[in-house]
Amino acid sequence: NNEQTIPILDMEYYAKSLMELGEYGHAAAVLSEPSSNASDDIPLYAKKKVPPPLSHLTSYGVYLRAYALYLAGEQEKHQAKGNNNKNKNPYVTQLCRELEQNYEETTSCREEDDEDG
Secondary structure: OOOOOOOOOHHHHHHHHHHHOOOHHHHHHHOEOOOOOOOOOOOHHHOOOOOOEOOOOOHHHHHHHHHHHHHHHHHHHHHOOOOOOOOOOOOHHHHHHHHHHHHHHHHHHHHHHHHHO
């Protein structure tokens, strides 16, 4: 069997469990860097901008966090007052920026590996 197994971190299992319970914002927060303002009483998953993903996540963790954050935004969008179609997912811009950055970092690492190999 030539497939490499990437170990899933415990926090990724925990986040997956939270997603199964519909706790999308909480799942995204578990896979995010700690808040820079420790005295803040607002839970991390209740903020409009979630800190960046943890640096040591597996590719599965990056995917799970992005999907959780997207679903949290969709949940908020549908619960917004008036429930009109003009509401936007508050996390889409942040997600696009983070995924683009992750793609660029991953692509540059692969190119360096190809040059070395």
